[in-house]
Amino acid sequence: MPEKMITLYCFFDELLRAIGHKDDVQAKLSTAQVRTIAAVAAEFFTGNQQAALDFLISHGYIAPFSKSRFNPRLHALPETLWQMALYVPAQVHQKTNPEHVHVVDTFPVPVCRNIRIKRCPIYRGKDFHGYCASKREYFYGLKVCLIVTESGEPVEMLLVPGSTTDIAALRSMDLNLPENSTLFGDTGFLDIAFETALREEAGLDLVVPRRKDMRQQLDGCLEYVCRYSGKRVETSFSQLCERLARSIPAVTPRGFELKVFLTVLAFSIIG
CATH class of the missing domain: 3.30.420.10 (Ribonuclease H-like superfamily/Ribonuclease H)
Structure with a gap:
């Protein structure tokens, strides 16, 4: 499971770097992290994003971040990126x-x-x-x-x-x-x-x-x-x-x- 999560993050991060995407300097989560959380939720937690957030936070993969702030970030991503x-x-x-x-x-x-x-x-x-x-x-x-x-x-x-x-x-x-x-x-x-x-x-x-x-x-x-x-x-x-x-x-x-x-x-x- 850790290897697959790291693979997902590296894929999204390298893809965003390749197209020249830059995150806001004030963002606590990068776009690559947002996409990784969503993919991890779909792959390992039947789409339950709160469960994915709790798991990743508790294991030190990401800093504490609430679902109420995560959802707007996720849905703001353009369709072309997906x-x-x-x-x-x-x-x-x-x-x-x-x-x-x-x-x-x-x-x-x-x-x-x-x-x-x-x-x-x-x-x-x-x-x-x-x-x-x-x-x-x-x-x-x-x-x-x-x-x-x-x-x-x-x-x-x-x-x-x-x-x-x-x-x-x-x-x-x-x-x-x-x-x-x-x-x-x-x-x-x-x-x-x-x-x-x-x-x-x-x-x-x-x-x-x-x-x-x-x-x-x-x-x-x-x-x-x-x-x-x-x-x-x-x-x-x-x-x-x-x-x-x-x-x-x-x-x-x-x-x-x-x-x-x-x-x-x-x-x-x-x-």
């Missing part, structure tokens, strides 16, 4: 993926139990009612659309309302992948027109198993590789699902989404 933090390890993972093979999948992040939907203060509306086919259960909250390398390292993610279909989520992603990359997905991402557009406009091959009643079928070997690639990254998705399945303490949509993002970010940096 996106850059995910982009950098993604580029490292791409370099260890010379074949440019990727897998895309989605998994649910419930904001509350179904019985508490009417009392959920964070999200309202039918857009957040989703269904997870693999688990055969309904949920209320968000869906994470995640692209990983063949070995399971995250390279791109998107948060969408729970009712969003898999293919609609994929269409909304930037898809900043190397040219001539292959992207495997399950039948939820089946869209022949979108496959053709990706191939012609972005040079990306989206490979999805066909339904049995379709005329256009994949080659038998390609069909096997497609299904095998999905199974190889199941461990990564199951680890993330396990971390996000636990109750995430949040009172605002922004806070909830940030903690989900931080969980994926920490997984990308330290595994």
Whole structure:
């Protein structure tokens, strides 16, 4: 645990130095420390920032600092800093993926139990009612659309309302992948027109198993590789699902989404 926390701090600190970020001279916590605390909370304390603060203060990692002062600092950080933090390890993972093979999948992040939907203060509306086919259960909250390398390292993610279909989520992603990359997905991402557009406009091959009643079928070997690639990254998705399945303490949509993002970010940096 100490090694992972130090790794997170060094990563954030070096990244901020590289882009020329400077903290206010009166700040008691640096921006790197603020981001590290948030990531430690997501990774080790199920998003409980007070527990993370208490732990880090009691072990001498940071000076005493209240949560009431920490939250404004955290939420004042621009979105671009967080996106850059995910982009950098993604580029490292791409370099260890010379074949440019990727897998895309989605998994649910419930904001509350179904019985508490009417009392959920964070999200309202039918857009957040989703269904997870693999688990055969309904949920209320968000869906994470995640692209990983063949070995399971995250390279791109998107948060969408729970009712969003898999293919609609994929269409909304930037898809900043190397040219001539292959992207495997399950039948939820089946869209022949979108496959053709990706191939012609972005040079990306989206490979999805066909339904049995379709005329256009994949080659038998390609069909096997497609299904095998999905199974190889199941461990990564199951680890993330396990971390996000636990109750995430949040009172605002922004806070909830940030903690989900931080969980994926920490997984990308330290595994």
